[in-house]
Amino acid sequence: MASIGRITARITRISSPHHVLRRSILQPATARFLTTTPRTFHSHNSFNDTTTTSNNNKEDAIYTVNKEEIAKFAAMSDEWWAPQGPFKMLHLMNPPRIRYIRNRLHASGALSKNGAFGAESGKEEFPMGRFPLQGLSILDVGCGGGLLAEALARLGAKVTGLDASIENIQMARIHAKKDPLLNGVSAPGSLEYRHQTAEQLLEQGNQFDVVCSMEVIEHVENPAGFLKVLGQLVKPEGDLILSTISRTPLSYFLTIFAAEHVMRMVPVGTHHWSKYINPDELHKGVEELSKCEVLNIQGIGFNPLSGQWELTRSRDGSGSTEAGLLGLLGPPLAEASNYFLAAKKPAAVTIPADGSS
Amino acid sequence: MSSLLARAVRTGIRSPLSSRLHQPMAAIRFQSTEAKAAATATEEYDVVIVGGGIAGSALACALASNKASSTLKIALIEAFDLSNHIKWSPRPDQYSNRVSSLTPKSVSFLKKIGVWSELDSSRVAACEGMQVWDGVSGARITFDATDVDGVQSSFLHQVFSGNIPTPPGVNNSTNQENLDGSKEASPLAWMTENLHVQYGLQKQLVGHQARGVKLDVFEKTKVQGITTEQGESAQPQGDWPAVQLDNGKTLVTRLLVGADGVNSPVRSFAKIESLGWDYSQFGLVGTLQIDPSTSTAPGQGKGIAWQRFLPTGPIAMLPLNNGYASLVWSTTPKIAQDLKKLPARDFCALVNAAFSASPAELEYLYKNIGPNGEPLVDFLKEIEWRTSVHDQEASQTMIRGGSSSQGDAKPPRVVDVQENSRAPFPLRMRNSSSYVEDRVVLVGDAAHTVHPLAGQGLNQGLADVECLARVIETSLLSGSDIGNIHSLTPYSSERFLPNLAMLGTVDKLSKLYNTDFGPVVWARSLGLTAVDKMGPIKNEIMRFAMGLEEPSKRS
Numbered sequence: 001m002a003s004i005g006r007i008t009a010r011i012t013r014i015s016s017p018h019h020v021l022r023r024s025i026l027q028p029a030t031a032r033f034l035t036t037t038p039r040t041f042h043s044h045n046s047f048n049d050t051t052t053t054s055n056n057n058k059e060d061a062i063y064t065v066n067k068e069e070i071a072k073f074a075a076m077s078d079e080w081w082a083p084q085g086p087f088k089m090l091h092l093m094n095p096p097r098i099r100y101i102r103n104r105l106h107a108s109g110a111l112s113k114n115g116a117f118g119a120e121s122g123k124e125e126f127p128m129g130r131f132p133l134q135g136l137s138i139l140d141v142g143c144g145g146g147l148l149a150e151a152l153a154r155l156g157a158k159v160t161g162l163d164a165s166i167e168n169i170q171m172a173r174i175h176a177k178k179d180p181l182l183n184g185v186s187a188p189g190s191l192e193y194r195h196q197t198a199e200q201l202l203e204q205g206n207q208f209d210v211v212c213s214m215e216v217i218e219h220v221e222n223p224a225g226f227l228k229v230l231g232q233l234v235k236p237e238g239d240l241i242l243s244t245i246s247r248t249p250l251s252y253f254l255t256i257f258a259a260e261h262v263m264r265m266v267p268v269g270t271h272h273w274s275k276y277i278n279p280d281e282l283h284k285g286v287e288e289l290s291k292c293e294v295l296n297i298q299g300i301g302f303n304p305l306s307g308q309w310e311l312t313r314s315r316d317g318s319g320s321t322e323a324g325l326l327g328l329l330g331p332p333l334a335e336a337s338n339y340f341l342a343a344k345k346p347a348a349v350t351i352p353a354d355g356s357s
Numbered sequence: 358m359s360s361l362l363a364r365a366v367r368t369g370i371r372s373p374l375s376s377r378l379h380q381p382m383a384a385i386r387f388q389s390t391e392a393k394a395a396a397t398a399t400e401e402y403d404v405v406i407v408g409g410g411i412a413g414s415a416l417a418c419a420l421a422s423n424k425a426s427s428t429l430k431i432a433l434i435e436a437f438d439l440s441n442h443i444k445w446s447p448r449p450d451q452y453s454n455r456v457s458s459l460t461p462k463s464v465s466f467l468k469k470i471g472v473w474s475e476l477d478s479s480r481v482a483a484c485e486g487m488q489v490w491d492g493v494s495g496a497r498i499t500f501d502a503t504d505v506d507g508v509q510s511s512f513l514h515q516v517f518s519g520n521i522p523t524p525p526g527v528n529n530s531t532n533q534e535n536l537d538g539s540k541e542a543s544p545l546a547w548m549t550e551n552l553h554v555q556y557g558l559q560k561q562l563v564g565h566q567a568r569g570v571k572l573d574v575f576e577k578t579k580v581q582g583i584t585t586e587q588g589e590s591a592q593p594q595g596d597w598p599a600v601q602l603d604n605g606k607t608l609v610t611r612l613l614v615g616a617d618g619v620n621s622p623v624r625s626f627a628k629i630e631s632l633g634w635d636y637s638q639f640g641l642v643g644t645l646q647i648d649p650s651t652s653t654a655p656g657q658g659k660g661i662a663w664q665r666f667l668p669t670g671p672i673a674m675l676p677l678n679n680g681y682a683s684l685v686w687s688t689t690p691k692i693a694q695d696l697k698k699l700p701a702r703d704f705c706a707l708v709n710a711a712f713s714a715s716p717a718e719l720e721y722l723y724k725n726i727g728p729n730g731e732p733l734v735d736f737l738k739e740i741e742w743r744t745s746v747h748d749q750e751a752s753q754t755m756i757r758g759g760s761s762s763q764g765d766a767k768p769p770r771v772v773d774v775q776e777n778s779r780a781p782f783p784l785r786m787r788n789s790s791s792y793v794e795d796r797v798v799l800v801g802d803a804a805h806t807v808h809p810l811a812g813q814g815l816n817q818g819l820a821d822v823e824c825l826a827r828v829i830e831t832s833l834l835s836g837s838d839i840g841n842i843h844s845l846t847p848y849s850s851e852r853f854l855p856n857l858a859m860l861g862t863v864d865k866l867s868k869l870y871n872t873d874f875g876p877v878v879w880a881r882s883l884g885l886t887a888v889d890k891m892g893p894i895k896n897e898i899m900r901f902a903m904g905l906e907e908p909s910k911r912s
Contacts, residue, residue, distance in 0.1 A: 102834075
């Protein structure tokens, strides 16, 4: 636990100067969500410290989950699939997310057995068949309404979607029934949703070829503990793919000032700037806590001219063939707001099941 | 009624009045699914294309020829007999009156989907030049394939590289050498009959079916209604459009494509408005036989398209092979009807006059067509006499040192018109308010209809199809639901503006030339002559018309 504590302390320390900002701007909004939508969510106690460990009873075990955050997204669960609803930006972000996951899995060798490779107009090469992810088990932590999970399953993966909100899971299950490609019979992909936390899943001894958690870590209570659990859920030689938002003036301007307050593209209170994590912090966290080797960090930005999210150039220079204006952007500006991180778990590392180190 | 507004479907609002709001022009009835559900066999598809015209068939072909999208289950529904197109075996001395000019961009698309190589090279005519002039002032602009400098070496050319059209059957590599080495340029456009393109498309479709693509063609089948079900009793795919066919089948589809023409029932179903107007003009098409001794540039085998703007509308003659040409004459509804009934001999005389006589003389001739299409004067003699007067005037002008349009190249003389080939049709300008809705997309004439004066209608449709096929592929490769509105939006944003620009340009041209008002004639003539002398601008116009000037590809 010692090392986790250090990192947590570090992250907390970095965050603390912004708590004032967080209270003044974001707390009322969060409160509004709670008062206007008096839902009874399946109450899990959330814990604001890292002292709780998995040997408590089940309800208490979810130490990375933030109760208010769950309530916030649960209140919007029926909006997940409304094309012009509050999650429109996430809908639009889905294709480049998939492109990133596909390209990183290809680069790490996870897709080598799945068909011929080719290049889609101007982009990096990847398997051109309908089901490039066939044969992979993928865990999507914090799946929400299932935007990413459905897409991964359509590409042939065996997907497990996880969310701490029962409303989200119910919405995701209902929506998945609408598409025969997801029923596990007419196509190779399959989709299973679980109302569980990552910790609970780990306790049951589950591991996956790929673990992804997109725009989730900035909403969890204990990012350090979360990263550790995610790392443990990845099979040896498996892949961990994360996305989150950098804590920069630019990200405050784009994701909170512009997106929430001016453009109203996402509801006010969706983001907490102080919880954002910079690429270097995440890099260190993934290496030390998730015990995975970071292979790639790449930014993504919304191009208002095209109305689409576009991947920027990554640190290793890959992704420079991306179409679109933002493909010209390189680090550090490219990673100053939303970004992805891809990491691979080494073969040799074994992590004790009880989570201590 | 379970027929719902498409928007209501998206937002989950039921609209009990929606069934009454269907436009009367929709040729289909919208029935409640309850009535039909009991008796019908329902089948699921990924893509249902309503309309087996060139746009619809080309989409089926494009999807079937791509690795990712060939795994889709596709249905193509057409009210007429598509298998007839495969049996198409025309006589060398007969041409259909529906001819299209295919731009290099359209041709490279047809090559990509394997259709171009199915065509018979003897029935594809290269158009290597274009003569466009003002019937009132004589101001003229000449386009030549060699004017488009940089086509071979430009970036745009690189984008389309390997796709520079060659006549079917011609060895591609030989042509490439020509392009790099010599000055010989690729044609401005290729003229061929719409039936010919259909023949190529249907042959490819049959080939795709034979190699196992899940492509069902429902020919001689009409769409009786399109509905979506919602609510408690709805099927899991409740928000998918259900297409009821007159053969008793119901096709439930992830994505419904309206390639069903200007009065698109699919567009009505999706409650997409169609905006625009009818021109007070008709187009008269026909197949002409021309005097080989008068066709320009003999020996070079160069096809020239001729177009003259008259106050009643433009008249155009497009080159075909074997001494034939295709006519598109836009004029008033009355004159179009009169021209259709006129005996062949007098009709040909009038076509020749329309390319040379003054608007006033033409007015006189139009007035001398009787109520049953009988000529009230001897058109041939009238025109011969007038032509001789013109020639004298022309030679006098030249003696005085002036220039005259009479000194320019003349279109070939028309000697005959193929029997029953004359047909008038109303000219319209339409653009849909949107090309996409959730699970619905419009292509070709269903999305937009353009005045035929620039010959761009079919090319716009093919560009739609090419774009949509690419957007569907991209969606598939990113695991998206191809019917989702967000998956379709890139198609709409890529096609809407170029189509609107083309519609607007052609509409303005039509209005600009639809007058003999002095100042307008003077201004437009000045413009036309000036543009003719300005290489770069002319270059841009030609690139646009050739389909080379497309917005940058992104997906």
